[in-house]
Amino acid sequence: MNSADLGRRVGVPSTALFTDQYELTMVQAALKAGTAERHSVFEAFTRRLPEGRRYGVVAGIGRVLDAVENFHFDDEMLTFLREQDVVDGPTLDWLADYRFSGDIWGYPEGEVYFPGSPILRVEGSFAECVLLETVILSILNHDSAIAAAASRMSAAAGGRGLIEMGARRTHELSAVASARAAYIGGFDTTSDLAAGFRYNIPTVGTSAHAFTLLHDTERDAFRAQVDSLGRGTTLLVDTYDVAEAVRTAVEVAGTELGAVRIDSGDLLLVAHRVRQQLDELGATGTKIVVTSDLDEYAIASLAAAPVDAYGVGTQLVTGSGQPTCSMVYKLVARAGSADPAEPLRAVAKKSLSSKSSVGGRKWAARRLDESGVAEAEVIGTGPVPAELAERQLLVELVRGGEVIAREPLDAARERHMAARAGLPMSAMQLSRGEPVIPTEYI
Known part of the structure; x- marks a missing residue:
């Protein structure tokens, strides 16, 4: 596969300041508290589809991979953060060496999604994962809406x-x-x-x-x-x-x-x-x-x-x-230390029912009916049922900080045509309605 197949990744600047200030200040506080390196799992998902939509479309994954790869703080950025007193000296030193070193799994670009679908799963230390929240959501919310x-x-x-x-x-x-x-x-x-x-x-x-x-x-x-x-x-x-x-x-x-x-x-x-x-x-x-x-x-x-x-x-x-998909990026599991082998503890916000989420590192699969048409989006945190093992949706995108899943744009386009064709016919209706298939948690 040559570079022309993948598109020209030219003139890509650092994406490190495509973020919100509170992400950096959270890192500062976590570094001081000794919790910044706790092994953590974040997931991007939406609680509901935009009004009138019957399915969502995953787009922007390729751009997310570029953004993660180019997320680093250069001297000029660090000077700006220092002059604006955004974070303290130890945090600036930590940011100077920042490179994402974790793992990312996600729905492949062009796939369809539904409420609760774990569209992107980002895993690593709390500090390195939380910094990526804004840039990931900015890309996914815009591109998936279009x-x-x-x-x-x-x-x-x-x-x-x-x-x-x-x-x-x-x-x-x-x-x-x-x-x-x-x-x-x-x-x-x-x-x-x-x-x-x-x-x-x-x-x-x-x-x-x-x-x-x-x-x-x-x-x-x-x-x-x-x-x-x-x-x-x-x-x-x-x-x-x-x-x-x-x-x-x-x-x-x-x-x-x-x-x-x-x-x-x-x-x-x-x-x-x-x-x-x-x-x-x-x-x-x-x-x-x-x-x-x-x-x-x-x-x-x-x-x-x-x-x-x-x-x-x-x-x-x-x-x-519908210019956004209202995707969110939430911590769903974390360990008590930096050790990836330590058991994860599921965590989730529970204060408001309209903004509650389901904790735990998740898998997702699409169950088909006897005709091969999608009938449910199945999401779980435990073992994957044998009948769904071949229908899992998340694929590995980044391993140990290295992007491993770039593909030609035509592959995403073709995948979307196939995914859309596998939905019930009512998915094509333009009238307002509920998601064309339900989301089931097991």
Whole structure:
């Protein structure tokens, strides 16, 4: 497997300050109390799915591995912490030598998850694990929310093309992460070149209304684009009159015109009219791409339209109304010393029922019915039942501080398609509902 298969991990800065201050002050207090090195197990999970979601999508694991690998404090960071009096001298000395040396297990990227699923299990000393909380949650909450929205849009699209076009609607770094998550969730291409460069996601692009307005006539604009990019290009046809633009587009590019893009109006009606017009002009192979604030509901409403691809921006990169998955990172077990061989004691917050959690280091497996369709997410802390041994979900990601499970992004994408296909049919419904399968603790 070459580096191009995995994407370009270039210019990755230290992630050590992508954290909250209290994590460092907890480390200081634990070092002073002599408890910092106690062997501990943390788990990332969500107590509930976002409203209306029937399943979640694990995304961001690859980015988490990069973040853990690059989590170290350089001299400039340590100077900042010292000048701001964030932690004391002994803690700064400890941070200067920090490298995560523990183990991480988790759901593989692209897998689906449900309430309580132990999506990520981080094991090591208390101090080295607690420092990773914020950066892990930041990545998983964002990327999994985008991937879940992308998956719903992919299901609604029914095999038609999906273009991620949200770079102008979010932070520039979030745009790259969003394109990556969207690709896992079922999108085919992105307009964002940084995402294409870093993650080898196929990139596409057409033109904006500004390009048409730049020229004296629409015909001049189309001619310039076709002369430069070829007949297979996509022409934007709704700057002025759509019917006139389609006629001009075919006159300029011929019947080999690749596609036309519609970005406004009643997309269902306009798409039907454009398809009829293209066919009458002999451009039967010319595709229709629609954009304009689409979400999964709009895509589903266009199922009967002669549309070949959808371009989605704002709704995708904001999680289609659910920009986070509300994942948490909790200590679930710890020993009385640094010895990994010492028995672990299950721990959990119990003060509020809405925020309570289940203690203990967990395994997870998905039980299938007689037809091979998922029927329950089974989670336990004891021995794994023999009938579930081959259905376990967590895989080893980091061993002794070394990343051992990087994979091509296409593997995560393919895994998601397979995982989604293994859910009950009701998972594809866009109406509000409960998780498509229950979570069972044993």
